[in-house]
Amino acid sequence: MYILAIVGSPRIDGNTNYLADQALDEAHQLGAETEKIILSQHKLSPCLVHTNCRELDSCAQKDDGSWILDKFCEADAVILATPVYYYDISAWMKIFIDRNWFLNRHRKKCRAKAVGIIVVAGGVGVEDTVNSMNRFVNSSSFNYIPRDKIFTVTGSALDPGDAKTNQQLTREAREMGRQLVASLK
Numbered sequence: 001m002y003i004l005a006i007v008g009s010p011r012i013d014g015n016t017n018y019l020a021d022q023a024l025d026e027a028h029q030l031g032a033e034t035e036k037i038i039l040s041q042h043k044l045s046p047c048l049v050h051t052n053c054r055e056l057d058s059c060a061q062k063d064d065g066s067w068i069l070d071k072f073c074e075a076d077a078v079i080l081a082t083p084v085y086y087y088d089i090s091a092w093m094k095i096f097i098d099r100n101w102f103l104n105r106h107r108k109k110c111r112a113k114a115v116g117i118i119v120v121a122g123g124v125g126v127e128d129t130v131n132s133m134n135r136f137v138n139s140s141s142f143n144y145i146p147r148d149k150i151f152t153v154t155g156s157a158l159d160p161g162d163a164k165t166n167q168q169l170t171r172e173a174r175e176m177g178r179q180l181v182a183s184l185k
C-alpha cells in the first residue's frame with residue numbers, strides 16, 4: 001500500500017506541509033509505505049502543449065515532472081495538499097495538474113483508489129480551492145473515485161506553526177491518514 005502526498009506549498013515549515021506530514025505519519029504507522037513530494041523542491045515547469053505530445057515517448061519538458069507523474073501514477077492513494085493563493089490552488093499545484101496533460105494525451109491514468117485533499121487558507125477562498133482540487137480528481141487522470149473515498153481537510157492557518165497549534169486540525173489530518181489506509185484495505 002503506497003500513499004503519496006504532493007505538496008503545493010513552498011513553505012517547508014508551513015501549514016500545508018505540516019498537515020500532509022500528519023496524514024502520512026498516521027498512514028505509515030498503520031503500515032502504509034508513504035512518500036511526499038514538495039513540488040517547489042524540484043524542477044517543475046509549465047506544460048508547453050506540444051502538438052505532437054501524443055507521439056512522444058516522454059514529456060518534452062525535460063525536468064522532474066516526468067518522474068513525479070510516474071510516482072503519481074503508481075500510488076494506491078494520493079494526498080493533494082495546497083495552500084490557498086488568491087482564492088485558488090497554488091501555482092505549484094497548478095503546474096503539476098497541467099503537466100497531467102501528458103497522461104491525458106497518452107490515455108494514462110493514475111491507479112489511486114482513494115484521495116486526500118488538504119487545503120489551508122489564512123481565512124478565505126477555501127471552497128473555491130477545494131472545488132478546483134475536486135475538479136482535478138474528476139479529470140481524465142483518475143479512474144472514478146467515489147465520494148466516500150475522497151477525504152478533505154480544510155483549515156484556517158496563516159503563519160507557520162498555526163496549523164501545528166490547532167489540535168482539531170491536526171487530528172483531522174491524522175484521521176485522513178487513517179481513512180486512506182482503511183479505504184485501501
Ligand SMILES: Cc1cc2nc3c(=O)[nH]c(=O)nc-3n(C[C@H](O)[C@H](O)[C@H](O)COP(=O)(O)O)c2cc1C
Nearest residue numbers: 009014015016083085086087121122123124157158
Ligand atoms: C501568494 C499568496 C496568496 C494568498 N492568498 C490567500 C487567499 O486568497 N486567501 C487566504 O485566506 N489566504 C491567502 N494566503 C495566505 C495563505 O493561504 C496562508 O498563509 C497559508 O497558511 C499558506 O500555507 P503554508 O503555510 O502551507 O504556506 C495567501 C498567501 C500567499 C503567499
